[in-house]
Amino acid sequence: MGIISSPMRGLFRIFREVADRAEAEMYDEDAVKAELMATYRQLEEGAITEEAFAEREAELVERLDEIDRHRKGKGKRGAA
Template sequence: MGLLSEVLMLPLAPARGSYWAIRQVVAEAERQYYDPANIRAELAQLERRLEAGEITEEEFDAQEDALLDRMEIGMGRTGSTDNGTA
């Protein structure tokens, strides 16, 4: 029965392969989106924009909160438990 199901599913192989590739791309994008190193770089850039006068304190605070929330979610996703205690 396994061979028969494979033969019947053969026309769907391109769609299944595309679906797999899309899942891999999405997973990598999510990994980079929640990567603490990337978030720290964005926080540094945000601070430079504040110091250069490109954004207001309110905009800085809002964007900083969003980035810190993203970092917290990312740390939870990777199972990191670094809470600053020794």
């Protein structure tokens, strides 16, 4: 019993880790915020146009909202 179940558990843990890591990357709020700041700096340096900035900022804000929704969804499930 122990011999059969332990490698399964090990594998399960690895899957979980991989999934968690992918999720952490996709939902890394700090990375999105850092990118917002970097994009604004580019605008200040004149490296990108007003239009390009506005478009990128909107995209990143959308991603932050997504992260927020994801986190709230998770919180509800956790509390239930």
